[in-house]
Amino acid sequence: MISLRLLLILVFVCILVAPLQTLAQPYEMQYERPVDVAPTEEDIGEGYEVPPVQRPYPRSVLLEMLDVILLLTAMGLAAWIVLARRNRRWLVALTIVCLGYFGFYREGCVCPIGAIQNVSVAFVDPKFAVSYSVIAFFIFPLVLAVLFGRVFCGGVCPLGAIQELVLLRPVEVPKPIDRALGSLKYIYLILAIMVAVRPEITRDFLICRFDPFVGFFRFEGPAHMLMIGGAFLLLAVFVGRPFCRYLCPYGVLLSLLSRLSWKGVSITPNRELDCGLCMKACPYGAIENMRAVRSSCLFCARCYNACPIHRADGVELASIQNSSSELGR
Amino acid sequence: MSEKKPRREFVGDIARGVTLVGLCGAGAFLARKTSDVYAWQLDAEKCVNSRLGATGVDVCELCSSECVVNLSAVRAVNEYSKCGRCYICPAYFDITSAVDEEGLPSQKLCPRDAIERKAIGWVDPDDPANNFYEYIIDEEKCNGCGRCVMGCKEPAGLGSIKLEVRYEFCLDCNRCSIAIACPDEAYYQETEFASAEGEKAEELPAAD
Numbered sequence: 001m002i003s004l005r006l007l008l009i010l011v012f013v014c015i016l017v018a019p020l021q022t023l024a025q026p027y028e029m030q031y032e033r034p035v036d037v038a039p040t041e042e043d044i045g046e047g048y049e050v051p052p053v054q055r056p057y058p059r060s061v062l063l064e065m066l067d068v069i070l071l072l073t074a075m076g077l078a079a080w081i082v083l084a085r086r087n088r089r090w091l092v093a094l095t096i097v098c099l100g101y102f103g104f105y106r107e108g109c110v111c112p113i114g115a116i117q118n119v120s121v122a123f124v125d126p127k128f129a130v131s132y133s134v135i136a137f138f139i140f141p142l143v144l145a146v147l148f149g150r151v152f153c154g155g156v157c158p159l160g161a162i163q164e165l166v167l168l169r170p171v172e173v174p175k176p177i178d179r180a181l182g183s184l185k186y187i188y189l190i191l192a193i194m195v196a197v198r199p200e201i202t203r204d205f206l207i208c209r210f211d212p213f214v215g216f217f218r219f220e221g222p223a224h225m226l227m228i229g230g231a232f233l234l235l236a237v238f239v240g241r242p243f244c245r246y247l248c249p250y251g252v253l254l255s256l257l258s259r260l261s262w263k264g265v266s267i268t269p270n271r272e273l274d275c276g277l278c279m280k281a282c283p284y285g286a287i288e289n290m291r292a293v294r295s296s297c298l299f300c301a302r303c304y305n306a307c308p309i310h311r312a313d314g315v316e317l318a319s320i321q322n323s324s325s326e327l328g329r
Numbered sequence: 330m331s332e333k334k335p336r337r338e339f340v341g342d343i344a345r346g347v348t349l350v351g352l353c354g355a356g357a358f359l360a361r362k363t364s365d366v367y368a369w370q371l372d373a374e375k376c377v378n379s380r381l382g383a384t385g386v387d388v389c390e391l392c393s394s395e396c397v398v399n400l401s402a403v404r405a406v407n408e409y410s411k412c413g414r415c416y417i418c419p420a421y422f423d424i425t426s427a428v429d430e431e432g433l434p435s436q437k438l439c440p441r442d443a444i445e446r447k448a449i450g451w452v453d454p455d456d457p458a459n460n461f462y463e464y465i466i467d468e469e470k471c472n473g474c475g476r477c478v479m480g481c482k483e484p485a486g487l488g489s490i491k492l493e494v495r496y497e498f499c500l501d502c503n504r505c506s507i508a509i510a511c512p513d514e515a516y517y518q519e520t521e522f523a524s525a526e527g528e529k530a531e532e533l534p535a536a537d
Binding site: 035036037038039043044045046048050051052053054055056057058059107109114117118119122123128129130131132134135136139142143146147204205208209218220221257260262 | 341344345348349352353355356358359360362363367368397398399406407408409410411412413414415449450451452461463465468487489493495496497500501502503504
């Protein structure tokens with residue numbers, strides 16, 4: 001009996017309290033749009049002026065031209081330093097500058113390696129076009145390759161530069177392994193073009209997606225790509241430029257065209273010593289029988305740096321030549 | 330022997346010449362298709378957040394989460410000439426939140442507090458509801474999440490806030506991550522930007 005009364009009281013209390021609780025809950029605003037048209041300057045009054053909307057324009061054509069001019073200047077300088085001056089120190093300085101500008105400042109874009117994809121899509125797809133700077137970045141290094149060899153690889157390419165600068169303990173890769181790995185880049189090139197020229201929805205830019213170093217240039221990127229990039233850099237301390245030699249798809253085009261090169265890195269008996277030190281110095285296996293192989297020469301000028309004649313800076317040229325001839329005897 | 334060497338050089342010269350002409354030809358072919366500027370752009374008409382009647386999504390935040398740049402290159406922009414300068418702006422306030430003592434929604438919509446609100450023109454000190462308010466988006470704080478765009482969209486607002494690609498931040502990636510993720514293909518790479526937005530381009534100084 002008591003419990004029934006208690007229950008009744010409880011129900012009663014609940015009924016009493018319920019409306020209080022709904023009151024305590026915040027009510028939602030009945031929102032409707034306050035205005036139908038935007039007020040004009042006169043509506044607002046007090047000499048109000050509509051502020052300008054900050055709307056930037058894409059990177060100006062002038063600045064893109066500057067990129068192209070810098071690319072040409074850098075390639076010209078690299079060719080001059082390597083072919084005429086035969087000086088590695090200056091080339092390293094140029095490499096650092098180019099890594100700074102094309103790598104860290106321009107954050108790895110535009111690069112000719114990725115441009116392969118844009119250019120091949122532009123050839124296939126009538127609606128797809130590439131900008132002048134992309135065309136210039138794609139064509140000029142190839143033109144320079146026909147004239148002088150892989151100048152672009154030497155001092156200009158930021159991907160090459162970052163590997164070049166960490167190469168501290170070069171180890172010679174056995175020839176068969178070198179050759180086998182070297183064929184990977186052909187496969188990569190064909191694969192990248194095939195994926196890029198697919199219809200728009202399924203199109204993908206593999207070279208850009210799997211660029212191992214762009215994450216460093218931008219100080220951010222997918223964790224797995226940063227790890228792969230780190231692994232490449234670690235490998236590059238011992239194996240000279242693993243990406244350039246075994247994977248770079250643009251390197252395929254450059255090495256093919258540099259076979260035709262008009263003037264290229266050459267180790268000549270009248271300007272260098274035929275001692276074979278250059279062969280040991282070359283981390284890329286690009287010197288065979290004391291002569292440079294243009295298709296695989298990456299324009300690093302290590303051979304000239306190792307040459308006793310250039311090391312002596314021509315000062316005691318005669319004495320060195322004498323001593324070498326004595327040694328030869 | 331004396332005949333052979335010049336011939337070999339001659340063949341080399343021809344090969345070089347042909348290759349160079351071929352390269353120039355390829356360059357010319359590509360250049361003919363090109364106009365000056367080539368940049369990623371966001372079509373507001375197609376953006377889920379600003380499109381009329383787009384439903385089924387709470388808010389699409391892919392522009393802020395997908396961009397490879399730390400703070401996305403996409404930012405919200407208030408087109409002031411179209412802004413209603415409302416007392417209770419559905420893009421500034423979270424209009425579903427509780428009402429505070431002043432009769433305004435107690436919470437702001439922007440998670441980064443990037444919108445500044447201030448009374449403009451002739452200000453009525455007694456009745457704040459009678460005033461016009463300017464809503465200025467702080468570019469430095471905005472990450473292009475699109476909540477305000479969703480809020481300002483008609484019929485709640487006049488739709489003056491849109492998402493835009495900021496070219497000074499955009500890296501112009503070949504594979505724009507946002508374009509890949511965008512559910513409505515609102516991203517496109519414009520090849521004839523200058524002519525498409527000819528009037529605007531003339532008014533605006535070129536970015537530096």
